[in-house]
Amino acid sequence: MVPGRLCCFPKDPLEDVETWSESVDKVLSCKAGQIAFREFLKSEYSEENILFWLACEEYKKIKMAPEMISSANRIYSEFVETEAPRQINIDCGTRENITKNISQPSLTSFDSAQKLIYSLMARDCYPRFLKSDIYQGLLRRTNSSWLTFGCGPFE
Structure with a gap:
């Protein structure tokens, strides 16, 4: 393990930690940020939020209809x-709308639910994440000269 590396990231993932306090987007746009935020959400028993959001991000990249149908059904059965x-x-109206259209999914099938979950994470979970031991510990590590970070709790 190379000191300062989180698993197999190509650059030191902790060099972005200080920017995570700027916005939830900064956390979500960085693999290490996603992992740290996921750990925090797991500690609050709300890990499904980031897992759903990430699944939606991957879903929107799908190009082939059979893969889209399969992925949509997996997301639906796991989260919706x-x-x-x-x-x-999510509210029952959003859930009902997805249920009604799941037999013919499109790339926007989960957009309304994803926006709701993003909003929930941004306004509710993210401020607590910034105050959490997880984030504060990572901040302290970026300010220390010897970074040794294994994959342990961040897998």
């Missing part, structure tokens, strides 16, 4: 349908 194992907290 009532009693899903990682059910996200």
Whole structure:
């Protein structure tokens, strides 16, 4: 393990830590930020939010219809349908709309739900993340000269 590296990232992932306090977008645009935020959300029992958001980001990159249908059904069954194992907290109207259209998914099928979850993370979870031991610990590590970071809790 190279000192200062988080798993296999090509550059030191902790050099961006200070910028994460600028916006939730800064956290979500960085792999190390996603991992740290996910760890925080896991500690708050709301990890499904970032997992859903990330799944939607990947979903929007799909080019082939069969893959889109398969991925849409996986996202729906994992996060959206009532009693899903990682059910996200969205209003019943949004849930019903997705359910009604899941048989013919499009690249925008989950956009409204993703916006709701993003908003929830940005206004509710993100401010607590900035005050969390996880973020504050990473900030302290960036200011220390010897960074040794294994994959342990961030896998």
